[in-house]
Amino acid sequence: MVLAQLGGSISRALAQMSNATVIDEKVLNDCLNEISRALLQADVQFKMVRDMQANIKRIVNLEALAAGTNKRRIMQQAVFTELCNMLDPGKPSFTPKKGKPSVVMFVGLQGSGKTTTCSKYAYYHQKKGFKPALVCADTFRAGAFDQLKQNATKAKIPFYGSYMESDPVKIAVEGVERFKKENCDLIIVDTSGRHKQEAALFEEMRQVSEATKPDLVIFVMDSSIGQAAFDQAQAFKQSVSVGAVIITKMDGHAKGGGALSAVAATKSPVIFIGTGEHIDDFEVFDVKPFVSRLLGMGDWSGFMDKIHEVIPTDQQPDLLQKLSEGSFSLRLMYEQFQNLLKMGPIGQAKIKRYMTMMDSMTDAELDSTNPKLMTESRIIRIARGSGRPVRDVMDMLEEYKRLAKIWGKMKGLKLQKKGDMSALTRNMNVQQMSKALPPQMLKQIGGMGGLQSLMKQMGSKEMSGMFGGMGG
Numbered sequence: 139m140v141l142a143q144l145g146g147s148i149s150r151a152l153a154q155m156s157n158a159t160v161i162d163e164k165v166l167n168d169c170l171n172e173i174s175r176a177l178l179q180a181d182v183q184f185k186m187v188r189d190m191q192a193n194i195k196r197i198v199n200l201e202a203l204a205a206g207t208n209k210r211r212i213m214q215q216a217v218f219t220e221l222c223n224m225l226d227p228g229k230p231s232f233t234p235k236k237g238k239p240s241v242v243m244f245v246g247l248q249g250s251g252k253t254t255t256c257s258k259y260a261y262y263h264q265k266k267g268f269k270p271a272l273v274c275a276d277t278f279r280a281g282a283f284d285q286l287k288q289n290a291t292k293a294k295i296p297f298y299g300s301y302m303e304s305d306p307v308k309i310a311v312e313g314v315e316r317f318k319k320e321n322c323d324l325i326i327v328d329t330s331g332r333h334k335q336e337a338a339l340f341e342e343m344r345q346v347s348e349a350t351k352p353d354l355v356i357f358v359m360d361s362s363i364g365q366a367a368f369d370q371a372q373a374f375k376q377s378v379s380v381g382a383v384i385i386t387k388m389d390g391h392a393k394g395g396g397a398l399s400a401v402a403a404t405k406s407p408v409i410f411i412g413t414g415e416h417i418d419d420f421e422v423f424d425v426k427p428f429v430s431r432l433l434g435m436g437d438w439s440g441f442m443d444k445i446h447e448v449i450p451t452d453q454q455p456d457l458l459q460k461l462s463e464g465s466f467s468l469r470l471m472y473e474q475f476q477n478l479l480k481m482g483p484i485g486q487a488k489i490k491r492y493m494t495m496m497d498s499m500t501d502a503e504l505d506s507t508n509p510k511l512m513t514e515s516r517i518i519r520i521a522r523g524s525g526r527p528v529r530d531v532m533d534m535l536e537e538y539k540r541l542a543k544i545w546g547k548m549k550g551l552k553l554q555k556k557g558d559m560s561a562l563t564r565n566m567n568v569q570q571m572s573k574a575l576p577p578q579m580l581k582q583i584g585g586m587g588g589l590q591s592l593m594k595q596m597g598s599k600e601m602s603g604m605f606g607g608m609g610g
C-alpha cells in the first residue's frame with residue numbers, strides 16, 4: 139500500500155527538520171513543502187494540501203519550535219492534527235440499531251466494489267447480531283444480481299432481486315417492503331455503478347433514494363481512483379445525501395490519498411475499508427489510529443534497541459527499504475529461513491517443514507503483509523498442498539506473526555547510511571541474538587548457554603549473517 143510510503147516520506151521530512159541546528163522560517167517551509175509533495179504524490183487534492191500547509195503554519199509557533207527540545211514532536215503533532223481533521227468531517231455517520239429497521243443504500247462508480255462491499259457490510263452486521271438483507275437494484279450490469287445472490291447465499295443472508303424487471307426503483311421498493319415485513323433490521327440496497335457524466339443514471343439513483351428513503355447512503359470508492367476522487371464524490375453528494383464513505387481495495391497498490399479527498403467532498407466520514415476480495419476482508423475505519431500508523435507514531439521507543447537486535451552487520455539496503463515501508467512478508471521470512479538452513483543442522487526439520495508449507499502458497503500470499511489474507515480456506519488448501527496438518531500451517535503463521543511484530547517496528551524507519559548501521563550492530567551480543575531467534579529454535583540450540591557456545595564455535599560473524607540476504 140503506497141500510503142505506507144506517504145507515512146515514510148512525512149517521517150523523513152520531519153526527521154530532516156529536527157536534525158537542523160537552527161529552526162527558522164526556511165527550515166519550516168522546506169519541511170512543509172516536503173510533506174506537501176508527499177501528500178500530492180499520494181493523490182491528495184491540491185487545494186486540501188495547500189490548506190493543510192497554511193493551517194500547520196498557523197498552529198506551529200516558530201519560536202517554540204526553535205527553542206523546543208522536541209521539535210520533531212511539535213511538528214509531528216501538528217501534522218497529525220491536520221491529517222485527522224482532513225479525515226474527520228466532525229460529525230459521526232448514522233449507525234444502524236439492532237431491532238429497528240434501517241435502510242442503507244450503496245452508491246458509487248462502476249467497479250468500485252459496491253456489490254462486494256454490500257455483502258461485507260451485511261456479513262459484518264450479521265456477526266454483530268443484526269438481521270440483514272440484501273436488495274439488488276442494479277439492473278444495469280448483467281450479472282450483478284447473480285453476484286449478490288452468490289455472496290448472500292454463501293453468508294446465509296436473505297436477498298431480493300429480479301432477472302426480468304428493469305426498473306431499479308420498483309425492485310428497490312419491493313425488496314425494502316418485503317424485508318421490513320420479515321423484520322429485518324438492516325436492509326441494504328445495492329445500486330448500479332455510474333459516472334458523474336451519466337446524467338440519466340444519476341437521476342435514476344436519485345429516484346431510488348427518494349422511493350426507499352434510506353437512513354444512510356454510503357458512497358463506495360476504490361482507493362486507486364486518485365485525483366478524480368473529489369469531483370466524483372461531490373457529484374454523488376449533490377444527487378443523494380451521502381452520509382458515509384467506504385474505501386475499497388486498500389490491500390492493493392493504491393495511493394489512497396483520494397480517501398482524504400472523498401471525505402472533504404462528501405463531508406462524511408470513512409466508516410470501513412475493504413482490504414481484499416473475501417467477505418471478511420473488511421475493517422472498521424478509525425481516524426486516529428489510522429493517521430498515527432501512517433505517521434509511524436506511537437512506537438518509537440525501544441526502536442533503536444530493535445535495530446541492535448535484528449539487523450546484521452553486513453548491510454541490507456533492500457531489506458531496510460522494505461521494512462521502512464512496513465512490508466515484512468512471508469517471502470522475507472522464507473528467505474530468512476533459507477539463510478538459517480545454510481548454517482547447519484540447527485532446527486532444520488522445523489524450518490524445512492515451514493518452507494514446504496510455504497512452497498504451497500501463492501505469490502500473493504507470500505508477498506502479502508496482511509495476516510488476515512490467510513483465511514480458513516487458504517490454510518486448508520496449503521495444508522493439503524504440502525501434506526501437513528492444518529495445525530502445522532497455523533503454527534507457521536503464528537511464527538510469521540511473531541517475527542512480523544519484531545520487524546514491524548522498523549516501519550517508517552529513516553534509512554541509515556552504511557557506516558551508521560554497522561556501528562549500530564557491531565555490539566550485537568548473545569542476549570540480543572537470543573531475542574531475535576524463534577523461541578523454539580533457541581530451545582533446540584540449548585538455550586542461552588547453547589547459543590553462547592555456538593556463537594563461539596561459529597564466530598559471531600556467521601551468526602549475525604543468519605539474517606543476511608533477506609533483502610534478496
Ligand SMILES: Nc1nc2c(ncn2[C@@H]2O[C@H](COP(=O)(O)OP(=O)(O)OP(=O)(O)O)[C@@H](O)[C@H]2O)c(=O)[nH]1
Pocket residue numbers: 246247248249250251252253254255276279282285329330331332386387388389390411412413414415419
Ligand atoms: N482486492 C480487492 N478487491 C476488491 C475489494 N472490493 C471489491 N473488490 C473487487 O473489485 C471488483 C469489482 O467489485 P464489484 O463488487 O463487482 O464492483 P461494483 O461496484 O458492484 O461494480 P458495478 O456494479 O459494475 O458498479 C471485484 O473483482 C471484487 O472482487 C477489495 O477491498 N480488495
